[in-house]
């Protein structure tokens with residue numbers, strides 16, 4: 001087959017894919033997650049140690065630089081962009097970034113701009129998110145018990161998060177609740193969380209805890225396989241497989257009794273790496289091609305080296321050409337060290 005070719009700087013690209021990002025396994029990368037800050041106003045026990053050392057502020061990309069990198073990815077075919085962290089809503093001036101990125105929604109180049117938040121600052125920002133074209137957000141709530149919530153998040157206040165969710169729903173945002181399944185902590189609360197979410201028109205997604213970064217405790221104590229949760233839920237609910245997809249890694253069922261959707265993110269018991277369409281950018285401009293591998297590409301140097309985006313384009317292409325096949329997460333007594341040293345808050349959940 002003859003392909004038309006075109007040239008950017010010294011690189012030759014086939015016309016058919018023009019800017020599409022295709023990895024060595026034929027997967028089309030069209031989803032970028034951006035950790036806009038690694039800082040957070042909570043200290044969730046599975047995510048961080050209480051006494052965290054954060055990335056030096058001097059290394060952060062400015063909001064303008066983050067916009068430039070995101071825009072380059074969008075020109076290269078990214079259709080879905082999720083702002084995350086750390087806690088994205090504690091980054092100073094974050095709404096300026098949301099507002100400037102919304103131009104890509106208006107032009108149709110970007111299909112979805114969304115964010116994952118702990119909800120602590122949601123009441124303050126919900127209306128602006130809607131104004132700038134955000135339609136759906138994920139809010140992380142692992143328990144509806146205020147005492148347990150404090151134990152899990154160490155610094156969080158459940159009442160404030162629930163108030164934020166109410167304001168966000170009233171502003172018109174669709175909300176999905178994310179909950180990390182934690183053995184002996186929220187394990188027995190999952191049925192009531194399903195009823196609570198579905199009674200408020202919110203999906204619920206359960207997540208298996210992943211071995212990322214050193215935390216104060218032992219992950220083997222926290223890890224609850226979702227295969228176990230699923231079997232327990234089948235004692236009281238009818239789970240019907242649902243083909244619904246959001247572009248993320250969750251697989252969904254409909255709960256017949258509530259009519260709502262329940263998602264499972266199962267990196268440990270059943271990984272879906274073969275369909276991975278994502279890469280992750282840190283707030284210092286490091287691109288991770290896989291959440292569970294150390295290999296990374298520095299985008300900050302090419303970003304700052306030239307006012308043109310050509311070099312950035314080429315660095316992104318080169319990075320995607322070595323996206324690994326998948327992660328190798330294992331949590332058991334013999335493997336209770338993190339798979340990678342960085343925390344989820346650095347790479348962006």
Ligand code: SAM
Pocket residue numbers: 040046047084085086087088116117118138139140178179180207208209210211212344345348349
């Ligand atoms: N601060 C925001 C929040 O909590 O929603 C966004 C960042 S947080 C890192 C994104 C998601 O990752 C949250 O749903 C959180 O529960 C989850 N998470 C953090 N550490 C995790 C880990 N080690 N394993 C699995 N999920 C984790």
Ligand code: SF4
Pocket residue numbers: 040041042043044047048085086087118140345
């Ligand atoms: Fe903060 Fe989110 Fe990590 Fe909790 S999970 S410590 S809210 S970044």
